[in-house]
Amino acid sequence: MNQSRALMGLAGVLALVAPLLTVPVGSASAFVDIQCKFTTSNLKWKDSTTRSSYAVPGANATAAWHATPTAIVLTQVSSGANISVADGNFGPTTFDGVTFKTCQNGYNTTGAVSWWNRQYTDGYASVVRKSLMVHEVGHALGLGDVDANSCVNVPIMQEDTATRWTACLRQIPQPDDINGINFLY
Numbered sequence: 001m002n003q004s005r006a007l008m009g010l011a012g013v014l015a016l017v018a019p020l021l022t023v024p025v026g027s028a029s030a031f032v033d034i035q036c037k038f039t040t041s042n043l044k045w046k047d048s049t050t051r052s053s054y055a056v057p058g059a060n061a062t063a064a065w066h067a068t069p070t071a072i073v074l075t076q077v078s079s080g081a082n083i084s085v086a087d088g089n090f091g092p093t094t095f096d097g098v099t100f101k102t103c104q105n106g107y108n109t110t111g112a113v114s115w116w117n118r119q120y121t122d123g124y125a126s127v128v129r130k131s132l133m134v135h136e137v138g139h140a141l142g143l144g145d146v147d148a149n150s151c152v153n154v155p156i157m158q159e160d161t162a163t164r165w166t167a168c169l170r171q172i173p174q175p176d177d178i179n180g181i182n183f184l185y
């Protein structure tokens with residue numbers, strides 16, 4: 001029951017300080033610029049997971065962004081990270097993933113933390129955890145949720161796991177996501 005509810009839920013991005021403005025970039029671009037990116041594309045990430053069943057899809061998720069034809073470089077560190085990947089239980093909320101970050105004048109002012117909500121994701125296979133974390137790291141990088149209506153167009157920033165993974169099997173950044181990153185960086 002929890003899993004089916006999770007699959008209906010949304011993966012979220014929350015800004016702790018500044019309100020998050022979602023600004024469509026233009027009709028030719030489906031990606032969303034949330035006006036909160038890093039000042040550099042040379043980024044450090046940290047594994048803050050509590051178990052290997054999350055560490056593995058976390059490493060796969062950051063590697064997926066690192067491998068894109070963009071300026072993004074993600075190097076693993078043990079402290080001083082720009083992006084931390086973590087598993088925690090936020091309870092029966094509406095989200096299966098969430099990214100916390102603070103924003104000012106268009107930029108992240110602190111490191112971002114991208115979370116799985118184990119209330120739901122303990123029931124996900126590793127590849128589904130990866131799909132969700134690639135999505136959440138997209139929020140950390142500055143991309144917003146997208147709601148595409150066809151698997152032809154569904155990006156990794158598709159907001160719901162039911163469409164992004166279950167229907168459309170997205171586990172790495174898609175052309176629209178890469179266009180978004182190349183726009184931002």
Ligand SMILES: [Zn+2]
Pocket residue numbers: 010011012013135139144145158159
């Ligand atoms: Zn999202």
